[in-house]
Amino acid sequence: xxxxxxxxxxxxxxxxxxxxxxxxxxxxxxxxxxxxxxxxxxxxxxxxxxxxxxxxxxxxxxxxxxxxxxxxxxxxxxxxxxxxxxxxxxxxxxxxxxxxxxxxxxxxxxxxxxxxxxxxxxxxxxxxxxxxxxxxxxxxxxxxxxxxxxxxxxxxxx
Amino acid sequence: xxxxxxxxxxxxxxxxxxxxxxxxxxxxxxxxxxxxxxxxxxxxxxxxxxxxxxxxxxxxxxxxxxxxxxxxxxxxxxxxxxxxxxxxxxxxxxxxxxxxxxxxxxxxxxxxxxxxxxxxxxxxxxxxxxxxxxxxxxxxxxxxxxxxxxxxxxxxxx
Numbered sequence: 001x002x003x004x005x006x007x008x009x010x011x012x013x014x015x016x017x018x019x020x021x022x023x024x025x026x027x028x029x030x031x032x033x034x035x036x037x038x039x040x041x042x043x044x045x046x047x048x049x050x051x052x053x054x055x056x057x058x059x060x061x062x063x064x065x066x067x068x069x070x071x072x073x074x075x076x077x078x079x080x081x082x083x084x085x086x087x088x089x090x091x092x093x094x095x096x097x098x099x100x101x102x103x104x105x106x107x108x109x110x111x112x113x114x115x116x117x118x119x120x121x122x123x124x125x126x127x128x129x130x131x132x133x134x135x136x137x138x139x140x141x142x143x144x145x146x147x148x149x150x151x152x153x154x155x156x157x158x
Numbered sequence: 159x160x161x162x163x164x165x166x167x168x169x170x171x172x173x174x175x176x177x178x179x180x181x182x183x184x185x186x187x188x189x190x191x192x193x194x195x196x197x198x199x200x201x202x203x204x205x206x207x208x209x210x211x212x213x214x215x216x217x218x219x220x221x222x223x224x225x226x227x228x229x230x231x232x233x234x235x236x237x238x239x240x241x242x243x244x245x246x247x248x249x250x251x252x253x254x255x256x257x258x259x260x261x262x263x264x265x266x267x268x269x270x271x272x273x274x275x276x277x278x279x280x281x282x283x284x285x286x287x288x289x290x291x292x293x294x295x296x297x298x299x300x301x302x303x304x305x306x307x308x309x310x311x312x313x314x315x316x
Binding site for chain 1: 163164167168171174175178181184185204205207208209210211216219220223224226227228229230231239240241243244245247248249250251252253254255256257258259260261262263266267269270271272276277278280281282285290291292293294295296297299300301303304305306307308310312313314315316
């Protein structure tokens with residue numbers, strides 16, 4: 001185990017502790033880094049910014065995108081004070097993160113009142129079995145829109 | 159089927175079409191509404207804002223939180239031009255969305271180059287079997303931090 005991994009995960013815990021004690025949000029922080037060099041960090045600010053998506057990992061990924069000037073974080077590693085929820089884990093996949101280091105796990109989070117296991121279970125279910133009811137409307141129109149996208153000459157894929 | 163559902167889903171398709179044709183991002187838009195009254199909307203801007211989390215549903219949820227002045231969207235419905243990816247679906251659960259209406263489906267999106275099925279598959283796997291390698295570091299320190307959170311008198315839960 002290289003020392004910089006320990007240093008970075010310890011820093012996420014310090015950041016999360018500060019965030020919590022200052023009342024800026026939940027006890028969560030994350031860092032995006034490569035080869036032990038920190039690129040960007042983020043802290044949970046759900047309750048202070050009225051943004052249910054403002055989890056630490058999402059904020060760190062967004063900040064990293066701003067710093068790099070790209071939406072691609074391929075080759076970067078995500079350090080987080082707690083095992084990611086499915087939203088943040090999915091964001092890591094979209095961003096191209098190739099390694100996640102975490103301190104507390106989902107069970108610890110659940111004991112502190114942050115339960116994401118039901119969301120993991122819901123995501124894995126077929127659409128029609130989820131607690132959030134999901135219905136298709138005007139399916140042909142949305143499909144036609146996506147078909148138009150395919151024909152656009154100057155589109156930027158991600 | 160009440161007419162306002164059709165109107166709102168058609169509006170997401172129009173917004174998505176405009177977003178795509180103007181080069182603002184991918185062909186995706188979403189609206190947060192209750193009882194047919196639109197609260198907020200959002201469009202995909204991943205490639206123009208360098209934010210891999212800037213999917214339409216995430217943007218709509220963030221905008222809704224700003225407008226309402228809270229991170230709780232309980233009782234609100236999400237209209238989206240395309241079936242949500244696991245990041246956006248998880249965000250809907252965190253926000254308390256109780257109904258999702260979508261036009262195009264995940265298969266349509268995949269045919270247009272937006273494949274999220276592998277992320278759905280990854281999310282459902284045990285931690286140690288995922289393509290993004292995940293490792294625990296200093297687990298006791300993160301656990302202690304969450305235990306401190308439980309003892310804080312003035313914490314705001316979400």
